[in-house]
Amino acid sequence: MNDLRHRIHHNGGLLAAIGLFIVMFIIYISNHPVGLTVAVATTASNKAVLLALVAMAQTLPVLTRGLDLSVGMVFILANCLASVIVIGTIGEGLLGITVVLGAGALAGFINGAIIVWGRLQPIITTLATGAMYYGIALYIRPGPGGDVQSDIADLATGQLFGVVPTTLVVLLVIVLIVWLPYRNSVPGRAALAVGSNEQAAYMSGVPVQRAKLLAYTLAGLLAAAGGLMLTFNTYSGEASAPIAGTYTLNSIAAVVIGGTSLFGGWGSAIGSIFGAFVLRTIEDLLFVFDLDPLWQPLFQGVVLLAAVSLGALRVLRIRNRLELFT
C-alpha cells in the first residue's frame, strides 16, 4: 500500500499530464464535427508524434541539468536530409532512414562532445551548433521541396490493421527500445544523478562524462526521428528557422508539463510525450472552437509561458530562502 502511494507521489507530474490530456482530448472530440473516427485519430496522432519525439529528445539533456536549444534545428536538418536521400526503392529508403538517424545521432554527439570535452555551457554550445545545423539544412535544401519514398511514408502515416495509427505504434516502439532500456542502464541512471548534483555524482564514481555524452547523442537521434516523421507527413523538406524555433520552445514546454524538473535529476520522457500531446490538443481546440487566427499566436505564446511557469511551483516548497539561489 505504501509502495503504491510512493509511486503515485513520485509520478505526480506524469499522472497530471495524462489526466489533463484525457480531459482535453475528450473536449476536443466531443466538439469535433465528425467525432472520433480512425481518420481523425490518425491525423491527431501524426501531428502529435512529431512534437512528442522532439520533447523526448529535450528531456534527456534536461535530466542532466542541461538544455538543448538545437533540437528544433536537428529536427529540421533531418527533415531536409530525409527529403533528399529517403527516395527510390523501399530498400534504398530504409538505408536513407538509417543515414538520417545516424546524422541526427552524430549532431547530438557533437553537442555532447563540445559540452563534455570542450567544457562549454550547454545553452551557448547548442545555440551555436544549432546555427550550424540550420546552415547545413539550408545548404541541403535552399528552397522547400523534395520527395520521400511513398510506400514507407504511407505506411508510417497510415493505420495498422485499419484501426491503430502507425505513428502511435512507432512512438511506443521508440519508448520500448530507446527510453526504457536507457532509463534502466547505468548511463541513464547516472544522468539523473548528474542532474541532481554533479559534484556528488562525480565523487561517487558515477560516469559523469559518459552519461552526458549519451544523453545529448540520444537527444539528437530522437530529434532526427521526429524530423523523419515530419518528412513522411509532408512528403517534402523545408529549412525553416521559425519551425525549428517553435519546436525547440514547444519541446521545453512539453518537458515542463510532463513533470520533469528544469533543474535536472527528476522526470521522465514518458511525461514529456503526454506534455506534447497536451500542447497539440490545445492547438486543435483553438481550431474546433474557431478562434480568430490573429489571436492564435498570442494565445499559444501565453499557454507556453504559463506552462513553463509551472516550474515556479518549486518556490512554494522551499523552506530556506537560500535554497532559491541554487
Next chain:
Amino acid sequence: MSEPKLPVSAFPALRFSFDRSLIIAFTCIILMLFGGALYSREFLSPEYLLQQLQISAFLGIIASGVMMVILIGHIDLSIPWTVTLGAMMATAFAGWYGDTGNLLAIPVGIFCGAMVGLLNGIGVAYLRLPSMIFTLGMNAVVQGLMVLHTGGFAPQDHATDAMHFLAVGRPMFGIPNALLIWVVVGAFTTFLLTHTAFGRRVYAVGNREAAAYLSGVNTNAVIIWCFVLSGAAAAFAGVLLAGYSTKAYQAMGDPYLLPAIAAVVLGGTNILGGRGNYLGTIAGVILITLLQSILAVMQMPEAGRQIIYGIVILAMLLAYGRGEINRK
C-alpha cells in the same frame, strides 16, 4: 595590519589590457581587416570603416543590454521580438497621435521594451524560473502581440523623420549619428558598471547570488533592473533599425539574437556571469560586424554564413571560454 591589495579599481584600463580574451579579439579584428585588404583595398578606407561602425552601432546597443543580463549570470532570449516590438510600437504611436506622436514615438518604443524586460525580470527574480526558458516564452508572447497588433489594427509602419535622422544622419564631421548614440550608450553602461554601487552589485550577483543576498544586496531588484535595461536597449536598437530601413516589419529582430550573445561572449564576458568588461563587448561587436561584412563581400550564401558563425563562436569560446575541470 596591512590593507589587502585588490587588483581592482586603481587602474582598470591597465588590468584590461592584459585580458587574454581582449587581446585575442582585437588581434582577430586586425587580422580580418588586413585579410580583407588583401582581397580589396576598400577594406582600409575611412569610408568603409565608418560604415562598418555605423552598422555595428545597432548590434552594439543591443549587446550593451545583453551584457548586463549575462553579467548577472542570466540570458535574454526575448531579444528578437523586443527589437521588433520597439520598432513597431514607435512607428505605430507616431501614426496614431500625429505631432505629439512623432515627438514621443522613440520614448514610447523604448518604454515598451523596458516593460517586456520588467516582466522578464519579475519572472526570473520572483518566480525563480531559468531565464533562458522564461525569456524564450516571453519572446513567443511578444510575437503573438505583434502579430495581433499589425494584423488587427493595420498601424503605421514607416519611420518618423527623427528616427531616420538618428539612424542614418551624419551632421557632425561625417560621423554617423548611430555611432554617436552607441558611444553614449556605451559610456553610460561603462559608468554604470564601474562607477556606481549598482555596477558592483551586478558583479556580486553574477559571482554568487547567495553571497550577495547575505551581504544585504536586494538581488531581485538588481536582476529586474538588468532585464529592464536589456529590454530597453533592444527596443531602442529596434527604433533605430526602423529608422535605418525606413520601416518596421515582422521578425526584423531575428538576425540579432545570436550575434549579440556571441559579441558579448567573444568579448570575454563569462557566460556564467560575474566577469567581463565593456571594452571586450565593443571588440566582440566590431568582430562580429566585420565577419558579417566580409562574408557578405565574399557573397557567401546564407547557409555558409550560418555554419561559419557557429564555428567561429565555438572556436573562440574553446580558445578562452572553457569551464573548470570537475576535479573536486
